[in-house]
Amino acid sequence: MGEAGEMMAGTTRRWLLKGALATSCALLGLVGSAARFGARAAADAVHWMEDAFKQKSEADAVKALYGKTAEASDKVKLEAPEIAENGAVVPISVTSALPKTTSIAILVLENPFTLAAAYTIADGTLPAVSNRLKMAKTSKVVALVEADGKLFSATKEVKVTVGGCGG
Amino acid sequence: MGGRILVALTALALTAATPVRAVERVDPQAEFKAFRGYFQQHFPKVPLEDFANGPYAMDQDMRKQWEDIEQFPPYEFALEDGKQLFATPFKNGKTYADCFPNGGVGIRQTYPYFDTKAGEVVTLELALNRCRAANGEKPLSYVGPEMAALTATMAYTSRGKPFDIKIPDDPRALAAYEDGEKYFYTRRGQLNFSCASCHVQSAGERIRAEVLAPALGILAAMPIYRSEWGSMGTISRRFTSCNSQVRATPLEPQDALYRDVEYFLSYMSNGLPIAGPGARP
Amino acid sequence: MASTIRVRAVAGGDTTEVQSLIQHPMDSGFVKDAKGELIPPHYIKVVLFEHAGKTVFTAQWGPAVSKDPYLKFSFKGGQKGDDLTVSWVDNAGKSDSLVAKIM
Numbered sequence: 001m002g003e004a005g006e007m008m009a010g011t012t013r014r015w016l017l018k019g020a021l022a023t024s025c026a027l028l029g030l031v032g033s034a035a036r037f038g039a040r041a042a043a044d045a046v047h048w049m050e051d052a053f054k055q056k057s058e059a060d061a062v063k064a065l066y067g068k069t070a071e072a073s074d075k076v077k078l079e080a081p082e083i084a085e086n087g088a089v090v091p092i093s094v095t096s097a098l099p100k101t102t103s104i105a106i107l108v109l110e111n112p113f114t115l116a117a118a119y120t121i122a123d124g125t126l127p128a129v130s131n132r133l134k135m136a137k138t139s140k141v142v143a144l145v146e147a148d149g150k151l152f153s154a155t156k157e158v159k160v161t162v163g164g165c166g167g
Numbered sequence: 168m169g170g171r172i173l174v175a176l177t178a179l180a181l182t183a184a185t186p187v188r189a190v191e192r193v194d195p196q197a198e199f200k201a202f203r204g205y206f207q208q209h210f211p212k213v214p215l216e217d218f219a220n221g222p223y224a225m226d227q228d229m230r231k232q233w234e235d236i237e238q239f240p241p242y243e244f245a246l247e248d249g250k251q252l253f254a255t256p257f258k259n260g261k262t263y264a265d266c267f268p269n270g271g272v273g274i275r276q277t278y279p280y281f282d283t284k285a286g287e288v289v290t291l292e293l294a295l296n297r298c299r300a301a302n303g304e305k306p307l308s309y310v311g312p313e314m315a316a317l318t319a320t321m322a323y324t325s326r327g328k329p330f331d332i333k334i335p336d337d338p339r340a341l342a343a344y345e346d347g348e349k350y351f352y353t354r355r356g357q358l359n360f361s362c363a364s365c366h367v368q369s370a371g372e373r374i375r376a377e378v379l380a381p382a383l384g385i386l387a388a389m390p391i392y393r394s395e396w397g398s399m400g401t402i403s404r405r406f407t408s409c410n411s412q413v414r415a416t417p418l419e420p421q422d423a424l425y426r427d428v429e430y431f432l433s434y435m436s437n438g439l440p441i442a443g444p445g446a447r448p
Numbered sequence: 449m450a451s452t453i454r455v456r457a458v459a460g461g462d463t464t465e466v467q468s469l470i471q472h473p474m475d476s477g478f479v480k481d482a483k484g485e486l487i488p489p490h491y492i493k494v495v496l497f498e499h500a501g502k503t504v505f506t507a508q509w510g511p512a513v514s515k516d517p518y519l520k521f522s523f524k525g526g527q528k529g530d531d532l533t534v535s536w537v538d539n540a541g542k543s544d545s546l547v548a549k550i551m
Contacts, residue, residue, distance in 0.1 A: 132513070
């Protein structure tokens with residue numbers, strides 16, 4: 001597709017961009033929710049942000065995701081440990097207190113690929129997510145929140161060392 | 168002065184059951200109190216039952232991560248595997264439930280026990296493989312995923328039940344307890360650490376990124392799903408890997424001496440609740 | 449064949465809290481096996497959550513999401529007994545889905 005910014009403003013827009021065939025497959029998925037074929041088609045029809053997941057810097061990842069720059073905001077709450085007990089499984093949560101939040105993304109700046117995960121917050125879904133991420137080493141973690149068309153962020157450093165009893 | 172000492176010594180000799188060995192006879196009950204007292208004194212803010220959670224009783228940041236992960240722990244899948252394995256009949260139609268009291272449900276806290284007939288310590292892992300042998304099945308690896316899954320499901324049915332390890336009035340049982348205790352306090356390996364070096368002297372301190380669990384309650388959460396392993400591991404797996412990590416040659420899993428160590432450590436944790444299976448870094 | 453998806457969806461007040469755990473290696477492609485060879489990347493790319501014909505949550509994942517990935521979020525609506533459909537697709541083209549009941 002090649003747009004400068006892959007906006008995450010709702011699944012509908014993505015389906016329209018992908019074309020009629022994808023749309024009808026996805027709709028099939030929604031109508032026949034119990035059918036495995038239908039359900040697979042639904043997840044399949046979501047256009048995976050390949051380009052964003054390839055980026056290796058904060059600036060490039062933000063640009064590929066949203067096409068605009070973020071301003072730090074204390075209304076973006078990022079919860080992550082001070083010292084990760086194991087870099088392979090770091091529990092991280094993001095909660096947005098900003099109205100009209102439409103998406104949340106999490107970057108781990110020192111990872112080989114900067115973007116770890118991105119979430120679409122549908123209308124009626126609370127703007128918060130908890131997940132578990134891999135961190136290669138001590139790194140800043142950046143939470144991005146798109147709300148009402150604008151981009152906001154919060155940053156926290158998480159220390160990661162090799163586990164002491166594992167070598 | 169001399170007279171009083173003489174009286175005291177005589178009194179000691181007369182009150183001892185076997186006067187010659189009186190001062191050498193190990194007293195597990197007294198040691199149990201001293202062991203528990205040591206940890207409670209060093210960590211006065213930790214409620215007794217919380218020692219079952221090891222490093223998470225020692226460090227707030229670690230505890231928060233653990234509580235987050237416990238909401239939907241990674242060992243869910245191993246636990247399900249364990250339930251299924253436990254319920255699957257052997258080729259001869261019998262099941263694990265036939266080998267254990269109460270069908271194997273809610274009994275983990277009584278292991279290990281001293282088998283006075285065979286004159287040895289029987290751990291849960293050993294009992295499971297003996298059950299298999301008695302029913303014509305090949306033994307499972309003590310360090311593999313199936314044994315871990317089986318001990319996980321048995322631990323799960325005992326969650327909250329306090330350790331109830333008995334030392335019968337039998338010199339062989341006392342000897343097993345003592346052998347386990349000696350092993351625990353003996354330095355070994357290139358790093359010249361004993362189990363106590365980390366789990367008694369440095370309990371609550373960091374070893375690189377991890378916080379050392381206190382020896383009190385250390386087996387309560389076994390088997391454990393370690394993020395580092397990406398899988399569930401048994402007591403045997405942890406004992407052998409701990410030995411390797413101090414650059415000592417590990418014993419064979421379920422070696423009599425390892426079983427004695429498990430016996431000693433479990434007895435010392437009497438009263439503490441089973442918290443297994445556990446999640447650890 | 450047992451599903452790879454485990455879901456706990458609980459309705460309370462006017463929101464439903466969803467927790468999911470999916471059995472998947474989430475290999476990043478950076479880890480070597482015992483032979484010293486790189487284990488190829490194998491990870492879930494998209495997870496979709498649907499309720500009452502509507503997508504309530506979409507996750508886009510890369511290799512930095514942990515093995516046996518976990519997710520928690522909440523959405524408004526949803527009642528005990530409702531269906532919640534969870535589906536995923538990975539970079540190898542594998543997929544799975546589950547219809548869970550909201551409790």
